Amino acid sequence: MVGVSEILNTVQMGLAYMVIALPLTLSYRVTQVINFVHIIFITLGAYTVALLGLVGLTNVWIAMGAAFLLGGALAVLDNVAVFEPLWRRGSDVLIIMVASLGLWIFYKYLIYAVLDKLFIVLRTNTLSVLVHTEGFPSVSLGGITIDGYLIDTVVASVIVSLALYLILMRTRIGKAIRAIADNQVLAEISGIPRGRVLNFMWFLSGGIAAVGGVLWALFQTTVTPEIGDQIILQVFSIAVIGGLYSLTKTAIGAFIVSGTENIVIAVLHDAFGLPLSFRPFLVFLVLLVVILIWPPLGAGGGLPYRFRVRHRSRR
């Protein structure tokens, strides 16, 4: 039986997935680089709220603000110190992607090292922390309790999505980001300062992903250094369902995946006795179906595919 908790879980999980996956699609669309440091932004966000809670700072909005700044700063640092120099030396996107893979592993073990030291300072286990933070209180509606963390998640994701939409559609810098995404060379010729615009885009991506990390921590409630690693396959699946192109389809992908993980598995478990451990399998089944229907990169078609189709049709 699909109960209220499955539906509420789908909403909360879907929104957190959406906030994490949107910036992945955005950064891919602008730079054509799949950035593996995205995993670290999630972990960074989750640990921001967890550690602030440990030291007694339990306001969830402060945690989100701090996570946004930290994630954004880290993304800009990566761009300035690694991606941009590589790009200037003529590296193609594949090399930059491999560099991001290296950065991910480097940061992951750096986080372990830092937490190990913090352990001694805080005298508590920092490698597995239960989130303790406060936002909106829980609300009871007709016998159904809606958790405060769910309300925080709804509010935060609406703010983030709206802000992202307004920045991209209504501001000059948003226009510049879209121009670079469409045609980098043409954008530069038109006088768009590519470096500055990209730094802003990275700041936005890293920051939003880290806020997504906070939202995921509110859902998961237990935070470990593996938190980002554990959900990244789902997040990449969502981005691919969105074709790594369309932000709207990415958002839809988030709810397809969370619905599969909560409602579909519950229905199949009740009806056919499908073991609960088949949950990850179902996610990838959905991904496979979407990719098979819209090859090669899912529902958005994917940039390379779109260009190829257009190119072929011109010939």
Add this chain to the structure above:
Amino acid sequence: MALDTKAIGLLILGLIIGAAIGYGATAFTGGGQATTQEEEQKTVTYKIGFSLPLSGQLSSIGKLWEKVAYMAVDDLNKMMESYHLPYRFEAVVLDDGTTEEKALQNVQTFAQQGIKVVIGPAASSQVKAVKSFADSNHIVIISPSSTAPTLAIPNDYIFRNTGSDALQAKALAALVNHEGIKKVVVFYRDDEYGTAFADFFKREFEALGGQAVLLSYASNLADFASEVASLSSKVQSEGAEAVVLISFDTDGANILSHAKDDPVLSQIRWFSGEGIHGASELLQPSLAEWLDSIDFMGTRPVFISNPLYEEFKKKFEELTGTDPPVFSEKLYDAVFLAGWAIVRAGTYDGEAIKNALPEVAKHFYGASGWCILDENGDRAFQDYSIWTIKQVDGEYKYVDIGTYSGGSLTFTENP
């Protein structure tokens, strides 16, 4: 000419005297150095490999275990020094990421480095993965925490310094039965540890007249909200009175934190094995209050009333500020077993160490109690404590409230 002869004579005499003085001086000073060098040369340092879950699912306890490992090697060396024994030990710690593949890679790396004794890996599934390599390459594996009954195999290179879950399942079944519960849902990890524990629990609980419904969850996930929702409907549809949770620490804490908000699961009793014991998340007031209110209880392998454990616990708390996590004392003793087995074997050879280990264990009493092994190389005698979470002096703590020993359950205080 006569002068020349005299000069030559004096020269020879001088040379003889000089040589004598030189020899004497060398014997007095240099000779002494030679003795020290000999002593130093006689001191042999053996490496002990550690394959620990420093990252991945068990990293929350793995990092603490790393501290235990270094503490144990340090204490073992001090002991060797105090006995004037010319042996020293060095820890070589590798991270296995709580995965089977990396655990095997680690044991292979140790083999290449000529290391014959490896402590770890932690999870039963990992021990299973390294078993055939260890057996064929004569590497002694001492796991402080693998408890799956399926790995109780005689005459192999796998030793386990903890009792098999076949025994713990019995203790847990007795506890649940004692609490007057007749029907439970067993919610367990779908790995070697969880599956075996759940099967044995079901068998034991049904032998006592109870009924157990099994429900597994994929252990490698980030979050278990969806599984907890299904568990809730299962409990409702089956009319179960309690849940028996077979988990590690982080997954267990996650499951409990979701269950606390579930209208069905928050109202029934919960029981668990040792996997979650010591997790700091359970002591945070938001979760601890609920666990206290439902009389959450679990079993864990301990050696009852052991002063050496108290000593170990105190030392560990001084070092880290936290309680020693589950199986720490077993790991601590495993290092001593490894060290003394190497000393007893008289040679750093896998087969000789393997043969020496049971004899050493038979005479070893440490922080984890008497380490005597059975014919499968697993700990032969294991008592279990009944633990719960209670407020002590205004703070939530893990408290042992009873024991299960020799087939009988005794409560020492009220839950």
